[in-house]
Each structure stands twice: as C-alpha cells, then as structure tokens.
Amino acid sequence: MATPTTAADPQPVGLRERKKRRTRDALVDAAHRLFLCHGYGRTTVDEIASEVEVSQRTFFRYFANKEEVALAVLAEAEQAFLEFLRARPARENPLEAMRGAVREVWQAVDRGQESGPAALELFELIESTPTLLAAHLRHAIQQEVEVARILAEREGLDPAADLRPRLLAAVFGTVVRISHLSYAAAPDAADHSMDGMLELIERHFDQLGPALAGSWR
Structure with a gap:
C-alpha cells in the first residue's frame, strides 16, 4: 500500500521523515x-x-540552542537505554538488566554513524565545558529517576518507599560515567574499539559488589 499523501504536501510521509532525520543528523555531525x-x-x-x-531558522526547528545539539547523541543514547531496559527479560535481576541494556546501547552506537573515538571525544568535550557538564549532570539526574521507576515496576516495588531502585540507578550511572572517562583518558584512546569500551564497563561492574560490600584489605 502506498504511503498517504495530501494535496498540500505531495511528498510521502516516510520520505519527509527521512529527509528531516538526515538534516538533523547533519546538524549534529557539523556541530x-x-x-x-x-x-x-x-x-x-x-x-x-x-x-x-541551511538557515539559522532551520537549525532552531530541530534544536533550541547549542547545548541541545551538543548533547543530542547522548540524549538519544539515554533514551535507547531506557527502551532496552524496559525490554530486558523479567528473569534478570536489576543489575543484570541494566548491564544488558548498556551493552545493547553501545552495540547500537557501533552499528550507527557515531564511531567509538568520536563518542569518546564527545565525552571529553562535555567534561571540559562547564556549561555542557552542568546540563549533562541535570539530565543524568532525570535519567536516574526514570531508571529507578522502571526498576521498581520490574520488581513490583514502590520507589517512594523502597530506596533500592534509586540507589542502584545512581550507582549504576556513576559506574558508566567513570568507565567512559577512564576509557577516553587512556593514552591510546584514538585506537579504542567498542569491544574495548564494553570490556572496560564490564570490568567496572565486576568491581561494584566488592567495592560496596567487600573488604578493601
């Protein structure tokens, strides 16, 4: 069946959306x-x-300001993480589900336009730019709230009464951020691969239990 069209706008809806997406992606890449x-x-x-x-007016159709375009890739990754987390198997415990969702996000990034080195450069840019870092941390707090809500729903808990979903969401977000920064700061960062990034994240998560509950001596 053909894609619906109107007399005022003869282009197929699917084609319009693809063109809009190409323009948006081009603005992000250029920025x-x-x-x-x-x-x-x-x-x-x-x-x-x-x-x-394109015109400045066109830019503002897609983004409210420079801050939004700078954080666009991470915002999409955060949204993808939430979607992957919701879809993880119910048999997984909360930490397993989040680790699986992170793997899916990075695998999706690897298949997409944003290469590993480019993504790592973006992390460094955000960390070195106070305006972007402040905005990113605000988004991270909002992300934690949403992650905690999803975890509470998965486990049948009341997030207002049970602190575990919010605590785990906060710790998890910190581990991921530390992993990203550690990987970006490595001497051979330009040669890093997505497999290496995932391996480092997994190593950090493997240390989470001992760091929280084990003896450090």
Whole structure:
C-alpha cells in the first residue's frame, strides 16, 4: 500500500521523515566537528547551520540552542537505554538488566554513524565545558529517576518507599560515567574499539559488589 499523501504536501510521509532525520543528523555531525575544532564557546549557531547549508531558522526547528545539539547523541543514547531496559527479560535481576541494556546501547552506537573515538571525544568535550557538564549532570539526574521507576515496576516495588531502585540507578550511572572517562583518558584512546569500551564497563561492574560490600584489605 502506498504511503498517504495530501494535496498540500505531495511528498510521502516516510520520505519527509527521512529527509528531516538526515538534516538533523547533519546538524549534529557539523556541530560536533566545529566544537572539537574551535571549541564550544567559539562556535556559533550560524556557523553550524552554514556548515550544513541551511538557515539559522532551520537549525532552531530541530534544536533550541547549542547545548541541545551538543548533547543530542547522548540524549538519544539515554533514551535507547531506557527502551532496552524496559525490554530486558523479567528473569534478570536489576543489575543484570541494566548491564544488558548498556551493552545493547553501545552495540547500537557501533552499528550507527557515531564511531567509538568520536563518542569518546564527545565525552571529553562535555567534561571540559562547564556549561555542557552542568546540563549533562541535570539530565543524568532525570535519567536516574526514570531508571529507578522502571526498576521498581520490574520488581513490583514502590520507589517512594523502597530506596533500592534509586540507589542502584545512581550507582549504576556513576559506574558508566567513570568507565567512559577512564576509557577516553587512556593514552591510546584514538585506537579504542567498542569491544574495548564494553570490556572496560564490564570490568567496572565486576568491581561494584566488592567495592560496596567487600573488604578493601
């Protein structure tokens, strides 16, 4: 069956959406290149739009500001993590479910446009830019709340009365952030692969139990 069209807009809906997605992706890619080359503060919205050969008005159809375009890739990864977490098998305990969801996110990134080194450069940019870091940490807190809600639903708990979902969500988010930063800071970061990134995250999670409950001596 053909995709529906209207007299006012003869393009198929699917084609319109694909073109919009291509424009959005191009703006994100251009913004990242300019941020990494010239710095976040020195890059303007006009420069990002010009790089893609669109108007400033077009840019603002997709993003409210530079901050939003800078964090777009991470925002999509965070949303994907929530979707993967909701879909994890019910037999998995909360930590197993979150570890599985993280693996799925990075595997999806590996299959997509954002390469491992580019993603790691993005983490470094955020950490070194106070405005972006503050925004990222705000988003991280919001993410923790949503993760805790999903975990509570999976386990049949009341998140307002049971602290475990929120505590685990906060610890989990911190482990992932530390893993990303450790990997990005390694001397041979440019040669890193997604497999290596996942291996490091898994090693950090393997240490979570001993760090919280075991003796350090």
